[in-house]
Amino acid sequence: MGIAMVILSDKQTNFVSVTGSSYQPLSPTPAYKLVADAIEREILSGRVRPGQAIGTEAELVKQFAVNRSTVREGIRLLEQGGLIRRDSSRRLFACLPRYDRLANRISRALLLHQVTFGELWEATLALEVAVAQSAAEHATPEGLAALEQNLARTREALGNPALLAKLDTEFHALLCQASGNRVLRLAREPESQLLSPTTEVIFSKVPEATPRLIEAHGFIIDAVRRHDGEAAVLWMRRHVKDWRTGFVRAGNPLDRTIDSLYRDKQGESPPTP
Amino acid sequence: MGIAMVILSDKQTNFVSVTGSSYQPLSPTPAYKLVADAIEREILSGRVRPGQAIGTEAELVKQFAVNRSTVREGIRLLEQGGLIRRDSSRRLFACLPRYDRLANRISRALLLHQVTFGELWEATLALEVAVAQSAAEHATPEGLAALEQNLARTREALGNPALLAKLDTEFHALLCQASGNRVLRLAREPESQLLSPTTEVIFSKVPEATPRLIEAHGFIIDAVRRHDGEAAVLWMRRHVKDWRTGFVRAGNPLDRTIDSLYRDKQGESPPTP
DNA sequence: ACCAATTTGTCCGTATGTATG
DNA sequence: TCATACATACGGACAAATTGG
Numbered sequence: 001m002g003i004a005m006v007i008l009s010d011k012q013t014n015f016v017s018v019t020g021s022s023y024q025p026l027s028p029t030p031a032y033k034l035v036a037d038a039i040e041r042e043i044l045s046g047r048v049r050p051g052q053a054i055g056t057e058a059e060l061v062k063q064f065a066v067n068r069s070t071v072r073e074g075i076r077l078l079e080q081g082g083l084i085r086r087d088s089s090r091r092l093f094a095c096l097p098r099y100d101r102l103a104n105r106i107s108r109a110l111l112l113h114q115v116t117f118g119e120l121w122e123a124t125l126a127l128e129v130a131v132a133q134s135a136a137e138h139a140t141p142e143g144l145a146a147l148e149q150n151l152a153r154t155r156e157a158l159g160n161p162a163l164l165a166k167l168d169t170e171f172h173a174l175l176c177q178a179s180g181n182r183v184l185r186l187a188r189e190p191e192s193q194l195l196s197p198t199t200e201v202i203f204s205k206v207p208e209a210t211p212r213l214i215e216a217h218g219f220i221i222d223a224v225r226r227h228d229g230e231a232a233v234l235w236m237r238r239h240v241k242d243w244r245t246g247f248v249r250a251g252n253p254l255d256r257t258i259d260s261l262y263r264d265k266q267g268e269s270p271p272t273p
Numbered sequence: 274m275g276i277a278m279v280i281l282s283d284k285q286t287n288f289v290s291v292t293g294s295s296y297q298p299l300s301p302t303p304a305y306k307l308v309a310d311a312i313e314r315e316i317l318s319g320r321v322r323p324g325q326a327i328g329t330e331a332e333l334v335k336q337f338a339v340n341r342s343t344v345r346e347g348i349r350l351l352e353q354g355g356l357i358r359r360d361s362s363r364r365l366f367a368c369l370p371r372y373d374r375l376a377n378r379i380s381r382a383l384l385l386h387q388v389t390f391g392e393l394w395e396a397t398l399a400l401e402v403a404v405a406q407s408a409a410e411h412a413t414p415e416g417l418a419a420l421e422q423n424l425a426r427t428r429e430a431l432g433n434p435a436l437l438a439k440l441d442t443e444f445h446a447l448l449c450q451a452s453g454n455r456v457l458r459l460a461r462e463p464e465s466q467l468l469s470p471t472t473e474v475i476f477s478k479v480p481e482a483t484p485r486l487i488e489a490h491g492f493i494i495d496a497v498r499r500h501d502g503e504a505a506v507l508w509m510r511r512h513v514k515d516w517r518t519g520f521v522r523a524g525n526p527l528d529r530t531i532d533s534l535y536r537d538k539q540g541e542s543p544p545t546p
Numbered sequence: 547a548c549c550a551a552t553t554t555g556t557c558c559g560t561a562t563g564t565a566t567g
Numbered sequence: 568t569c570a571t572a573c574a575t576a577c578g579g580a581c582a583a584a585t586t587g588g
Contacts, residue, residue, distance in 0.1 A: 030575065043385075046536070050385060056553065067577045072555095073349070080353040081378065089585060090554055097382035105354070105378070106459065109370035112316075112323060115455050122407055123400075123456040130399030182388050183396040186379065187460050263319065303556070329572070340558055345574090359573095 035074030054092035103189035132236035134179035143178030161203035308347030376462035405509035407452035416451030434476035475519035
């Protein structure tokens with residue numbers, strides 16, 4: 001019922017009385033957006049915690065005194081934004097926006113903006129180096145174990161480009177997880193999504209890439225184990241640069257757009273939610 | 274009309290005939306989502322270029338053979354996702370997802386995930402250093418002029434924390450623009466949004482921060498002018514570290530959550546679209 | 547395991563005000 | 568001025584799922 005008050009007061013500000021006689025409409029916000037905003041405020045302000053239930057549609061209809069379709073339009077806005085979710089029983093819950101959904105959006109946007117491999121690589125270098133540094137500072141034994149297991153599996157994947165690419169992507173994700181930095185995790189996800197298809201091509205076209213990858217991953221793990229940030233950064237930098245070299249050796253120019261890479265692999269569609 | 278075919282064939286795959294007698298429903302995708310997906314495919318595949326017009330609602334109704342409400346639900350999904358837009362005449366156009374909208378989403382998510390200043394700072398350091406490097410390599414005279422103008426205005430803003438914070442934020446945005454790397458631009462935007470309120474606090478509580486900021490900005494501009502990436506990186510690193518120091522001097526622990534900072538400044542609401 | 551009430555998903559038709567040409 | 572198209576909102580219908588006995 002608190003929500004209803006909010007929206008009603010908002011509605012009143014849609015019109016401002018002007019001294020004298022007339023009224024001036026002030027960008028009358030649509031009702032469905034007022035509904036969405038009111039609920040969003042509840043969540044962002046912390047009055048409704050993630051995981052906590054929002055009322056049923058019927059309740060919201062009563063509280064806001066609007067039609068169910070209107071409530072549903074507002075809800076759809078928030079659902080699309082990842083702020084609320086429906087569980088199996090389809091009741092509404094506040095929730096934390098999921099990383100992968102956000103990352104998907106960003107990947108899609110970068111594709112449409114026709115960013116080049118070079119731009120993507122530059123950002124990746126910066127982020128991966130930061131991840132290496134942070135992982136060396138914060139890694140736990142469990143994180144290290146996961147990395148070592150990944151390396152072991154990589155050693156057994158020689159000659160299997162698809163699997164190698166998958167394991168390489170996983171290695172960097174695990175390293176970032178070990179760093180415990182959620183901002184880095186969200187920032188590197190889109191780049192990772194977009195670049196993984198290039199990795200496979202490199203492994204199939206540039207044979208020497210595989211041993212160098214295994215060497216680099218091994219040294220990075222060693223550095224992380226010793227909490228030696230400098231060494232981790234050094235090897236990570238080398239590793240990421242190697243991979244740019246591989247991309248060029250595979251016959252691609254650095255200013256090739258990422259979406260042209262996807263367009264070539266006809267079957268594979270770009271990241272879709 | 275090509276779109277209509279797509280959706281019709283999709284509809285048929287909702288039901289799969291099983292050898293013998295019965296039919297098995299296969300997660301019947303709602304009609305409005307089929308509409309949205311069909312249009313999204315057109316855009317992502319490049320068959321519809323950003324800026325190009327989509328049909329009117331009535332045309333889509335005919336093509337998909339569904340009710341207008343259904344078309345509108347689908348359209349709203351894409352509009353919310355930033356893939357299509359309406360111009361002044363309300364006709365539908367494909368468009369490039371806007372950076373600031375995406376960045377807003379991410380900022381909101383990071384807030385809700387209760388990331389700490391430390392996490393944010395770590396990512397910012399990495400990205401800003403990369404920006405400095407890239408800007409030194411790619412900056413044009415126009416980009417440099419904009420940076421210099423920003424610096425001049427900063428020198429005149431002494432003692433005005435709010436304006437200083439605004440100009441500092443602008444400086445880093447301009448530098449990133451000068452680098453010409455759109456991936457970096459999108460990656461650093463959310464961090465920038467979330468951290469700008471902390472900047473203001475620092476300037477008001479830590480007097481020595483202002484001259485150090487002006488000094489650093491000046492040296493960064495010099496380095497960029499000389500295309501001296503190393504110097505640009507050096508000064509940027511110093512600058513970003515300074516700012517962490519300022520945050521601590523202002524009395525905050527590094528593991529303070531960002532949303533707690535926003536909650537304190539009651540008036541200022543967190544980033545809303 | 548069955549039934550009845552509730553809730554949600556989906557879709558349709560209509561109405562009103564507004565912007566466009 | 569008028570016709571058209573659009574945004575918004577409402578009301579309702581029916582199917583399917585969920586809940587609570």
